[in-house]
Amino acid sequence: EAGVAQSPRYKIIEKRQSVAFWCNPISGHATLYWYQQILGQGPKLLIQFQNNGVVDDSQLPKDRFSAERLKGVDSTLKIQPAKLEDSAVYLCASSLDNRQGLETQYFGPGTRLLVL
Amino acid sequence: LAKTTQPISMDSYEGQEVNITCSHNNIATNDYITWYQQFPSQGPRFIIQGYKTKVTNEVASLFIPADRKSSTLSLPRVSLSDTAVYYCLVGDPSGGSYIPTFGRGTSLIVHP
Numbered sequence: 483e484a485g486v487a488q489s490p491r492y493k494i495i496e497k498r499q500s501v502a503f504w505c506n507p508i509s510g511h512a513t514l515y516w517y518q519q520i521l522g523q524g525p526k527l528l529i530q531f532q533n534n535g536v537v538d539d540s541q542l543p544k545d546r547f548s549a550e551r552l553k554g555v556d557s558t559l560k561i562q563p564a565k566l567e568d569s570a571v572y573l574c575a576s577s578l579d580n581r582q583g584l585e586t587q588y589f590g591p592g593t594r595l596l597v598l
Numbered sequence: 599l600a601k602t603t604q605p606i607s608m609d610s611y612e613g614q615e616v617n618i619t620c621s622h623n624n625i626a627t628n629d630y631i632t633w634y635q636q637f638p639s640q641g642p643r644f645i646i647q648g649y650k651t652k653v654t655n656e657v658a659s660l661f662i663p664a665d666r667k668s669s670t671l672s673l674p675r676v677s678l679s680d681t682a683v684y685y686c687l688v689g690d691p692s693g694g695s696y697i698p699t700f701g702r703g704t705s706l707i708v709h710p
Contacts, residue, residue, distance in 0.1 A: 486641075515698065522702075523702060524683075524685055524701050524703050525642065525700045526700070527697055530697075530698075538696075538697055575641065575642075586644045586647070587634075587644060587698070588644070589641025589642050591639075591640060
């Protein structure tokens with residue numbers, strides 16, 4: 483079974499520039515998550531999709547971050563404009579369906595972003 | 599949203615059993631307890647999940663007392679490759695307000 487794919491793996495940009503990350507979840511997984519993980523901290527959920535609908539985006543800084551999951555499969559997370567504090571690893575995860583009270587999230591390798 | 603508390607770090611030696619305890623005093627009736635493992639430069643990996651009593655799989659055991667206010671992840675006979683950060687999550691994934699919350703986790707270092 484193929485895992486969660488993310489690209490790019492690394493990205494270096496200057497502050498105020500824009501950047502986009504792509505995620506391809508495991509086939510058939512209805513739920514998709516984007517996390518931000520700052521060095522030394524646990525992953526923080528930014529947004530959660532159920533198919534192509536947003537379940538929760540309460541921790542997404544909406545003035546600069548946006549995400550979409552067209553057709554309920556792939557997803558893109560964008561930052562525009564980037565700030566120094568956005569330097570982090572951005573993790574994508576997917577799960578089969580969390581509506582049965584069980585959760586097994588499968589994580590991708592992440593995209594390491596450095597904002598200079 | 600149930601808050602979890604874990605030790606920041608633990609040290610052990612190869613071949614020993616390691617027990618990591620997570621406190622979740624305000625766990626709700628429908629909440630499950632889930633543990634993840636994260637190696638450097640990788641995303642977290644699911645280890646085990648439980649609701650009450652004891653759950654065991656090929657990797658670990660999860661002990662949950664009757665009051666469910668804490669849980670203990672048990673790793674039998676650890677090896678160097680078990681050096682990682684371990685996260686405890688509490689919540690009801692089927693609940694409309696569920697937000698997976700990882701916290702800082704427990705950094706386990708296994709020594710030769």
